[in-house]
Amino acid sequence: MSLGAAANLRCLGEGRKHRAVPLTTPTQRVLRVWTAERAGEAPQPLFPTRTGRRLSADAIERLVRRHATTAAQSCPSIRPADLHPHVLRHSCAMALLHAGVDTAVIALWLGHADIRSTGIYLHADMTIKQRALDQTILRKRLGHDLAEHHRLLPRFVAYLGHIGAPTVTINAAMDWALAPEVDAATSNPARRMTIARRFAQHMAGLDPRTEVPPPGLISFPQRWHPPFIYTRTDLETLTTQARRQVRGRLPAATHSTMLGLLGATGLRVGEAIRLDRTDIDWTDQALLIRESKFGKSRLVPILPSTVTALRDYSR
Structure with missing residues (x-):
């Protein structure tokens, strides 16, 4: 961090690329107060934990949500469920755009390798963006893993805005999923189509012009691996080794009998460990x-x- 002339932060970003981020005058004032308060050594993290270690991304996410919940009590426009650290990055980009900063400069500021990534802030229709955000919130509340969703959906929305599409169409979804930069030999086209299709299903209830791509337009590549089947000899060897290698008579008998029971009956692991003595009909x-x-x-x-x-083990 440099707070002198041409104040800036030096960052190591995505792809292990270095860049300098200029600091506005208000930001400089805040950082000067903060560095004076923490009074740490130069090599130490700028934002440490109580033990002096570097804050993790998960910790930042928890802090944002906690303080957003408190702030929402006095500022109703803040929606804690919608606020993620990456939203702050988007907000900075939109503020720069509204201030008249060129998109090429914004791309350098944010560390975008491709200026097209910055196009989301310029081209994306705000209605579509809000609906994409609504869908993301809904799926997250339902417990879905949204790591890939967070990464790909903004790109699809940016593409829709770039081509001037007011909603999802089958052709737009196909063109985006099979874009020239996407390796057709991988599962990327199918994953992209899955993201587009789910968003189209969400949009269909809001915009009658929406076209939902039918399933199977782009299939995931099949990677079938032949299963390994244990022979009787394999199972006998496995249970024998379990009995020999585990210390203690009871643990050794438990391991050996459990493995043998799974192999002989085809039970699920959860079914086997829930068995009681009364569940055995001798x-x-x-x-x-x-x-x-x-x-x-x-x-x-x-x-x-x-x-x-089982009788020997029960004794």
């Missing part, structure tokens, strides 16, 4: 599996050798 030679997948129960017949192994 007379009819069967196991009672209670409320397994989809809450269903079933009887699993077992071989006499399995009954013998």
Whole structure:
């Protein structure tokens, strides 16, 4: 950080590229107060934890959400559920754009390798952006993993804005998924189409002009790997080694019997570890599996050798 003439921050960004980010006068004042307060050594992190380590991205996300919740009490326009650290980056870019800064300068400021990435702030229709944000919020609340969604959906929205499309069409989704920079030999086209299709499904309830791409337009490449099947000899060797290598008579017997039971009956691991002694029918030679997948129960017949192994273990 340099707070003298031409004040700037030197950053190591995406792709391990270095860049200098200019600091506005108000930002310089805030940083001067902060550096005076923390009074650390130059090589130390600018924003440390209580133990002096560098703050993690997850910690920053938690801080943003916590303080946004408090700030929303006095500023209703702040929506804590929508606020993510990356939104602050977007807000900075929009502020620069509204101030008349050229998009090429904004691209350098943000560290975009391709100026087209900056086009989202210039071309994306605000209505589409809001609907993309709404869809992201909904899917996140439903517990979906949105790492790829966060990365690809803004690019699709930027593409729609670039071509002047007011909503999603099948042709637009296909053209974006199969763009020249996308390697057709990978799963990237199919993943892109999945993002576009889900967004189209969301938009269809809001804009009747929306076209939802049908499933199967772009298929994921099939990468089938033949499964490894244990032979009887393999299973016997596995259970024998488990009994020999584990210290303690009971742990050794538990490991050996559990592995043997899984191989002999085909039970799921969760089903096996939930078994009680009362679930074994010694007379009819069967196991009672209670409320397994989809809450269903079933009887699993077992071989006499399995009954013998379970009886020995129960003793």
